[in-house]
Amino acid sequence: MNAEPVKQISLPRRYAAIYGALWRNSVVREMGFKSNFLLWIVVELLWFALQLCFIGVVYLHTDHIATWTKWQVVLLVGASHFIQQLFQAVFLSNLVQFSELVRTGRLDFMLLLPMNTRFLVSLRVVDLGGFVNSISALAVMGYAARQLHLTPSAGQVLGFLCLCVAGILIHYSLMFLLTSVAFWTVRAQGIVWGYYSFFNVARLPDAAFKGFFKAFFTFAIPMLLVANVPAKLLLNQLRSPGPMLLLAGMGCACFVISELFWRFSLRHYTSASA
């Protein structure tokens, strides 16, 4: 008996290959419902326009909110939408489906696969519409930047993208934390949708808030960092690297906490199916 020599593939390459396959699956699935795919993009555009309408109406009656002028806030709303849409593209539908995986017992099957379960649970499906919608967010940001006569340097754009990654990490980690509650009770499905309330806070200018609300949404649930810090970098409003380090640090902290809670929940998990 001579078994075939097992080919050794490095870990990152193996996961990259798996993710490539998941990505291909998603593209095939989406293209099966083309009109629906396009309609969802229209839905997201409508809600984006709605947020911009609110800002437009507020600025009909004032010319500044704290220190923020109209086009600065438009750029902020754009940045927030950009981050939210990329998060939706990569993670959201996976997290929404998680409690269903627990309820139907499909999770048990995934736990047996020879790979990191969190990786699979978080990245199984890619929502391509999110990428398309993030382009509309960039277009609005570009227009706002022109109104403000801003020409960001290459360093600023690169920094902005890195900070966006940190913001996406925060959205992902916090929502994953909420999702893990499904291990304990399937009743709490509504929790995941409750996260939309946080998105609503993320797109507002931080200077409009003070006291407990501001502290809570900066240090406990860092929504006022996620979009504000990247937007301020483009707007030349950051006087020190402090906020950027805080955003990156909070991103890492949220991720670590969500991983600890995930492991703790897994240890206590007794399968749903008989």
Next chain:
Amino acid sequence: MRKYWHVIKIGFENTLVYRVNFLLRAGFGLIPLLATIYLWRTVYGGQATPVGGYSLAGMISYYLLVTIVDTLTAVNEDDWQIAADIKDGNISQFLLKPINYLTYRLCLFFSGKIIFTVVSLVPVGIFVFCLRQYMVAPAGGWALVCFPLSTLLAALLQFFMSYTLALLAFWLLEVSTVIFMAFALEYLAGGHVFPLNILPPALEQALNCTPFPYVLFFPVSVYLGQVHGADLWRGLGLQAAWLVFFYLLARAVWRRGIRKYSAAGG
């Protein structure tokens, strides 16, 4: 009539299962509301002139009333359930039994609304209590009488609009996109995001020609005493007229849909 009491009882039991979800939804919904209130407070702090005739207390009261009326009237799950009933073929049984589907859904809507309101009473009550210094009293005797009436009409109007929209499931494979688009329109044009009378007058008048202000903005402006006299009666009349219009539309769409219906599954 007895059979519909039964439906209401079933509705109570079914919605009670989701009480945790309702509590979470009502609680989480207060976060963006609080953020919006703080935002307006900052705007008012930076300038002396009131915004479109609203004082700061008036503006905050507006959003608190929107939350209250929305809790009492908004359609929560009904449209999704109706669309699912059609898609899964569950409505076949209603065609055979002496029970009217529209009345059946209306009973479920009311029982669901009662449970949702009772559950939301705690978070919304605490929230309004904390901001009570900003809450203005109803504008007068007529406002006190007409506000509940207008809120009831708004609830019925919302129900018939959502019902009609959900019936599109007879023709479309996937109605959720349509429901979300209509929801976005209603959210903006109904006065959820900002009071409609701070818009430029031409735009506000254009919106008044649509049914949207009557699902939310109108009852709130009745409470705040922004409409009185002949305008008040005209508004209530228009609200009732839209209600009848959507009731008739719902019936007509249902009749056409049934003809098309092929009971897949069931």
